[in-house]
Amino acid sequence: MPKMTFIERGGTRKEVDAPLGLSVLEIAHRHGVDIEGACEGSLACSTCHVIVDTQWYGKLDDASEDEEDMLDLAFGLTSTSRLGCQLIMTEELDGLVVKLPDAVRNLLD
Numbered sequence: 001m002p003k004m005t006f007i008e009r010g011g012t013r014k015e016v017d018a019p020l021g022l023s024v025l026e027i028a029h030r031h032g033v034d035i036e037g038a039c040e041g042s043l044a045c046s047t048c049h050v051i052v053d054t055q056w057y058g059k060l061d062d063a064s065e066d067e068e069d070m071l072d073l074a075f076g077l078t079s080t081s082r083l084g085c086q087l088i089m090t091e092e093l094d095g096l097v098v099k100l101p102d103a104v105r106n107l108l109d
């Protein structure tokens with residue numbers, strides 16, 4: 001089973017099982033990682049914003065135009081920001097590391 005690591009707010013690293021075919025958002029929810037994902041992956045929010053470790057960013061498929069548009073609305077956008085609901089776990093991403101942004105524009109609070 002592939003693994004991935006979330007770096008939570010405050011810097012705690014959490015390594016979790018990351019089943020193939022699940023999105024980073026779904027993996028976060030399975031393990032109680034605090035990513036909202038208000039639209040459940042339909043590219044209608046930016047609450048699943050994650051900052052991808054620079055070593056991993058280049059291994060990801062390019063973001064779609066719709067994802068780029070939504071990312072523009074995310075707080076604390078960085079050059080390695082992605083939407084967690086659009087990152088699907090593959091064998092190549094075994095070991096992936098993403099960081100939660102310090103602030104998010106949650107919709108459900």
Ligand code: FES
Nearest residue numbers: 037039041048085
């Ligand atoms: S969960 Fe809304 S865009 Fe990812």
